[in-house]
Amino acid sequence: MAEEEKVEQIVRISLYTPLIYVAVMVTAFVIFSVQYKRHRFQKLIQTESLFGHNYTTDLYLTLKDKYYDKSLAKDERPPEKAVKAALLRRAVEAIRRSLKLKENETVFNKLYQDGLIGDDIFKQYELQNKIQQVELNEIVAECQQFSKEWPEKFFPVAQEICFNEALRRRLNSMDARGEKLVEMWSYYVDQTEAK
Amino acid sequence: MASEYKYDEGSDTWPYFVLALLVFFMVPITARWFLRAISSGSSSKAVEGSIPYNHESLQLANSTQIDKVRAQKRAGRVFNRSLVIVVLGWALAAYIWITYAKEVSLTGFFDPYTILDIPYTASEKDIKSRYRKLSLVYHPDKIGKDLTDKVKEEMEAAFIQINLAYKALTDEVTKRNLELYGHPDGQQEVTHGVAIPKFLVEGRYSQLMILLYFVLIGVILPFVVGNWWSNVKATTKRGIHVDTAASFVRRLADKNPAVVYTPYTVLDWILESAEVTALRGDKSVQEIKDLVLSYFKRESTGSDEELTLRVVSELLPLLTGFIEIATVFKVPDVILAAFDLQKAVHQACTPLGKHRELLQLPYVDAKVVEAQSVKKLGKLLTLSDEEAGKVLGISDSKKLKIALDVAKNIPFIRVLDASFKVPGEDYISPNASAHLVVKFLIKSAALKSCPEIDDLRFTEEETIEDLKNPLRSNDLPPQLPAAYAPYFPGLVSNSWEGFIANQSDNKFIEGTESALLRNVELTNLKLTQKEWIEGKEHVVAISTFKVKLPAPVPPTVGDFHFRLFLKNNAYFGTDVDIPVDMEVKAVPIDQEAVKKAAGLDEDDSDSDSDLDISDPEEDSIAGALAALRGQGVKKSSEADDDESDNESVFTDINTDTEDEGED
């Protein structure tokens, strides 16, 4: 009785069936992975960057456009030095960010290793590093447009400006600090300290 | 070999299929629910030294709401969706088992001795005689005529079995069959039973089944796994949401050094987190902050009281997570602010100001307290009751008594000695691994001055276990009782957390990890002033706390200065902040060896004679062991590189962009 059933059950399967099956599965997986990667990438670049928006690039590009835009009126166009100033500031911000990233390298690695942060922010950190690299290259390129020898004098100057600006920021914030400290210590000036 | 599928035509095996499937899913779900249900918080039994007041005994205005929020949290762990699934699942399994399970028949197992009903030790004669007797009963010709057909069939089958059994025991061929195949008739058919009815697999429903399987494996399975995985990924190892951790890191990575960081700054950061966002519903962040500020003032927030309490109880785990992340950034100012905020959350008092020690007591009038000059508990407890009442703004004598009782029982630390130690050594040698030993006395704010403790009482014997794990002694004393925090909805453990910072740049040492002081004898709190001052051996308890130094001792000889912070998580005024010095001594020179070397030098210039076992190389394992022991080590040629590498561990170049002075 077993033989009869077996004879009845011979099904015609063509040679192509397994091949088609494999092809369909592989295509499905490939499409899925491509979509997924794209989705993750979109999410990544849309999330807040580590440092907040980089205004210096915007300012520089706006100024540069205006400077080179010959159709604008005379008083609309900024002087060349303004554009250079903007480029310098852009470089200063890039240097500041690079230094901050370098300073925090071990911190991020340790945080990630100990599982205290998620994948997203760590990937963002790595991405930020790469962005800074690209940014620096762009700045060098822009710099060369002005004059061929400027790049070598440019970065030392930018570094000095970076430190000097940081110092000024600290100096200028002293009043605000004073207020905060008074609040923290409940130290009321009119009661004890002479004005 | 013929192989065929036997389907469940008789409708008696499909229950096992369903049962197997059910149990397969129910076991992990049940396990997970059970584990979550029993992982409840700390117990609330009264422990030696605990301050026994809570929101009920103090009769706080929002007592009922506190109870409600606590109960909700506890219930949420046990009575939730998982429980429903667990109950339903097992009910279904039980139902199927009871209704459908039938006796399992072990067909195919053939035991001739059982069939003939003879002992295993029967002899041939016994077998023959037994067979004769049974045939007389079961032979078709011998059985009665008036039995039903069914019974006749049974007898016939039994007779066949008896024959087979007899043959199995006597006939050679049958015996061998039995041995080889387990059945006297020789090879049996191999049957595969499928526990579901045939119509599902081979009939018209087969397409449906295939579709069902496809959906199950191709769609549902990835979805479930993906969902579970993203839930796992959504929280960090410490239980806070990844987005929250990310926002903390963002704030800390680009911290503006020009700004003063107060506990309120930390509060702002924490209120932005995902967990609080989930709680606040349609209220704005500012409104939630106002609720928290009212909590700090111990003012009722009316109908929002429950929400306030829930938000406040969520602040604690977030603060712990924040402190952990901030510790890796090594800058103390934010961390100290966070600890102040943590204490304020526990005690429902303001995190800033000079009178916090008094404001943490119950029943106090904040305005009265802040307007007068007494700031510390120590001073408060020297006043008479009447004066103390005036200071705290409490007029009711019963409430005053409770407040003063709480004040007396808050544990303070009085450090006797804090020094570094290398296990097994008397001094600290370069590159050793050291730990900080803090000897202290727990005291109440009511106890004044400090007893004279003989140095000898400090020293303790080092056992082998101490050498292997120097921090072992941290776990010996009894655990600290739950903290006094009546305004906080929930039980909190009490502990001090230790940090070591460099005095040179006021940053924590690289790789600082959490060092918790959780186990301490609190018997000193019950001493009288006289007993305290006398300082007798078994009356006043000396406590020890050891903190491991996360980096090895610097490789150079000299003095190094550090600062130890011990921050309490619940009480104001009980912190410790002391300087600790480390004297790194050179490896002592063995006089004999020096003389020998000098003597050898006279004979021949090469001091390495073949007979001497020269000192091990520095970077071999033997060298490292020798260095730990303090014996001589031959410096490798890369000594300079190593030194500069290790230097950077301790003298972190301050890469703060603001002041890169390039000195």
Next chain:
Amino acid sequence: MEVDLRYDAKIKGLAIKNGPEHVDPQLQLELEQLNTICTELIGITDAVPSPPTPENFNKDMSRMISKLYEGGVQAFKNGKIQDSEKQFTIAIEVINRRNKFEAFQGTLQELGILLMARADTYLAGKKYVKAFNDADLLIGLMMCTPDNFLRRGVANYFLENYEDARADFQRGLAFDPNNEKLLAELNNVLDKILDENGDYL
């Protein structure tokens, strides 16, 4: 983000042209910093600023700063605290005005000296929060001399932050274990702490 700028010759800088009323403070800060650089660049004759050297460290400013410093010290010696305060503050403002591409080291050193002097003046004039601020900045700039810790510690003492004062003195002693002034002040503040706690030795 689109920001429309226009060059304003009056301020020799840039301003936002018909932008939104409420500007992000970060953007505001960037704009101010940009204007500073712009003004300074326009102020020099070179096409591009050259790397800083001791030579192009503005000597006129240095002279002005020195004079103000001397004046302040004189006034302090004569007991005119307010005057000396003013002199030092002006000097610091001049330092602030230096071109940003001048040598940072030099600026830092000048600022250090001025801040130390001003902190002392504030302490004498009982303006403890301001003194604390100055000393705090000095320590924040990593000028960790025992004197600076003494200054901040004393400021803390008069601000009644006795624990912070103690920590400052102890930190100062870590740099110079035998400093007499620090030791004396440390003893003082320890006594004060005991007193505040109703405790005794």
